[in-house]
Amino acid sequence: MKIDQSLLQTVIDHALRDAPDECCGVLSVRDGVVDRVIPLESVKRSPFSFEIDPKVLLATYMEIEDAGAELGVIYHSHTRSPPVPSQTDINFGERWPGVEWLIVGTKGQTTVQSWLISERGEVTEVPIEIAGAG
Ligand SMILES: [Zn+2]
Numbered sequence: 001m002k003i004d005q006s007l008l009q010t011v012i013d014h015a016l017r018d019a020p021d022e023c024c025g026v027l028s029v030r031d032g033v034v035d036r037v038i039p040l041e042s043v044k045r046s047p048f049s050f051e052i053d054p055k056v057l058l059a060t061y062m063e064i065e066d067a068g069a070e071l072g073v074i075y076h077s078h079t080r081s082p083p084v085p086s087q088t089d090i091n092f093g094e095r096w097p098g099v100e101w102l103i104v105g106t107k108g109q110t111t112v113q114s115w116l117i118s119e120r121g122e123v124t125e126v127p128i129e130i131a132g133a134g
Helices: 005-018 054-066 087-093
Strands: 002-004 024-030 033-040 070-078 100-105 111-117 123-126 129-131
Touching: 002 005, 005 024, 005 033, 005 070, 005 100, 005 111, 005 129, 024 054, 033 054, 054 070, 087 100, 087 111
Parallel strands: 002 033, 002 129, 070 100
Antiparallel strands: 024 033, 024 070, 100 111, 111 123
8 A cells, every 4th residue: 555644644543542441433535546545433442353344344435435436454453462463353354455554553653553454364464655745
């Protein structure tokens, strides 16, 4: 994924604001570049996992598609562990092949990593490319 530094900071700020609970949201991607951060509410409000209301996720997906972009990234935070997909994340991600999983780790120093989860549950790290400032 290619993302502007200020949009990535918006995601990180969301993670820090919701900590110690996990935050979640999606990123709209246009021509391979993130063009919008859409914070969502975790219905779980838990430090151990997150859950997006499936109706909200579907409505958000439709709204992004209608705007001519794509839901390219689902993001959430890990407040107690490294930003690596958990088994719960993998089970969820298998249903969204091709969508990147951006995870913000807020334990200790804030770190951000992005992953692809295949329909077979294979996890591959993908680079986060920072688009120019502005
Ligand atoms: Zn997770």
